Structure formats: C-alpha cells, structure tokens
Amino acid sequence: MASRTSDTVVGPRSEDALPSSATSAVKIVIVGGFGVGKTTLVHSVSEIRPLTTEETMTQASAGVDDLAGVERKRMTTVAMDFGRISIDDELVLYVFGTPGQQRFWFLWNGLFEGALGAVVLVDTRRLEASFDVLGRLEESQTPFVVAVNAFDEAPSYSDEELREALDLTAEVPLLMCDARSRESSKDVLLALMRYLYSLATTTGAK
Ligand SMILES: Nc1nc2c(ncn2[C@@H]2O[C@H](COP(=O)(O)OP(=O)(O)OP(=O)(O)O)[C@@H](O)[C@H]2O)c(=O)[nH]1
Numbered sequence: 001m002a003s004r005t006s007d008t009v010v011g012p013r014s015e016d017a018l019p020s021s022a023t024s025a026v027k028i029v030i031v032g033g034f035g036v037g038k039t040t041l042v043h044s045v046s047e048i049r050p051l052t053t054e055e056t057m058t059q060a061s062a063g064v065d066d067l068a069g070v071e072r073k074r075m076t077t078v079a080m081d082f083g084r085i086s087i088d089d090e091l092v093l094y095v096f097g098t099p100g101q102q103r104f105w106f107l108w109n110g111l112f113e114g115a116l117g118a119v120v121l122v123d124t125r126r127l128e129a130s131f132d133v134l135g136r137l138e139e140s141q142t143p144f145v146v147a148v149n150a151f152d153e154a155p156s157y158s159d160e161e162l163r164e165a166l167d168l169t170a171e172v173p174l175l176m177c178d179a180r181s182r183e184s185s186k187d188v189l190l191a192l193m194r195y196l197y198s199l200a201t202t203t204g205a206k
C-alpha cells in the first residue's frame with residue numbers, strides 16, 4: 001500500500017510546455033499492469049524533466065499488491081507520469097503514464113480524455129496483468145500497440161504465442177522493448193504513431 005508521507009511530485013517547468021517550433025501536439029497514454037515499466041518508459045523518452053507521482057510502497061502492501069516477479073519494486077505510481085518528446089520539428093508527443101495498481105484505475109477516464117492512442121506494456125512473467133487493460137482499451141475503442149518490456153528473468157515467447165495469449169488481432173502491432181532505453185522506448189512510440197497513421201489513412205479519417 002502506498003504511504004501518504006512520502007509523496008514525490010516532480011513537475012516539468014512552465015517553459016517546457018511546448019517547443020516553440022512544434023505545430024502539432026498529440027496525447028498518448030502508456031498503460032499496463034502493475035510494475036511493467038510504465039514510469040521507466042516515460043522517464044527514458046522524455047526530453048523534459050518528467051512529472052511523476054510515485055509513492056513508496058510499504059509493508060502494508062503485503063497481500064494487497066501482487067509483487068510476484070517484481071519483488072525489488074519500491075515505488076508505485078499513484079496518479080500519473082507525464083513527459084514530452086519531439087518526434088520532429090512539427091510533431092510533439094505528450095506521454096501520460098497511468099497507475100498500474102487497480103485501486104487507482106478510477107483515474108483512467110481523465111487520463112484517456114483526448115488521447116489518440118495507447119501503448120500497452122507487458123511483462124511476460126505476468127501476462128495476466130494485461131488482460132483487464134486490453135479489455136478496457138477495446139471497450140473504449142482506443143487504438144493501441146503492445147510492447148513487451150524485456151525483463152532479464154522473463155520467459156520469451158514467440159509472437160504467435162503472445163498474440164494468442166493476449167488475444168490480439170493480426171493488425172495490432174506487437175514489438176519488444178527495453179523501457180530503460182531511450183531509443184527502444186522511442187521506437188515503441190513511433191510504432192504507435194505509424195499505426196495511428198495507417199488507421200487514419202485506411203479508414204479515410206483525418
Ligand atoms: N530489468 C529491467 N527492469 C526494468 C525494466 N523496466 C523497468 N524496470 C524496473 O522495474 C521496476 C518497475 O518499473 P516501473 O517503471 O516503476 O513500473 P510501473 O509500470 O510504472 O509500475 P506501477 O506504476 O507501480 O504500475 C523498476 O524497478 C524498474 O527499474 C526493464 O526493461 N528491464
């Protein structure tokens with residue numbers, strides 16, 4: 001359980017809001033089960049000091065939070081992560097990381113407002129932690145890509161096995177990543193942008 005005494009809220013500075021040359025800003029969300037690496041990804045891609053609302057997990061979380069596979073985890077997101085990345089001179093992405101713990105999921109509706117798409121981060125040690133997330137995205141018809149965050153001890157599966165386990169349709173992009181790497185995390189965001197673009201062009205949407 002999170003402790004209210006150890007709030008860490010670190011925000012971007014006001015001058016970080018929008019690069020002066022950017023003409024389009026797109027909001028995307030990073031979702032996934034508890035401890036899959038959402039905060040890590042937002043921090044690794046952000047070109048501004050990210051906003052982060054993490055709290056220390058205490059002994060009181062024993063029996064409440066499923067720490068299997070993430071025993072060393074000490075902090076958890078209680079509201080959101082926020083970062084920014086410029087893709088080129090014209091396009092800037094605002095990246096929102098959601099809380100992974102189900103008891104904070106009531107915050108999702110606000111975080112999803114205006115989002116064009118989502119990245120679902122997955123840990124193969126705990127695939128089932130992604131099921132609810134995927135269901136909610138399908139319900140809300142939010143386009144998404146799935147990125148498997150490769151933890152060292154995690155089992156590796158073929159794309160076919162993963163697609164079957166996660167019940168992904170063939171068109172949903174599935175890729176591997178290392179959320180700690182800026183390049184790898186950026187590739188995930190670019191895969192989402194390419195997917196959104198392909199959906200927009202095939203459906204004739206603007
Ligand atoms: N080995 C390895 N560790 C990682 C990777 N990504 C994240 N971690 C570690 O995994 C732990 C959990 O990462 P977080 O980024 O806090 O996960 P989260 O999804 O934001 O967690 P919640 O907000 O609690 O749901 C941290 O200790 C990270 O350092 C990765 O790609 N490889």
Ligand SMILES: [Mg+2]
Pocket residue numbers: 038039040076077097098099100
């Ligand atoms: Mg987090």
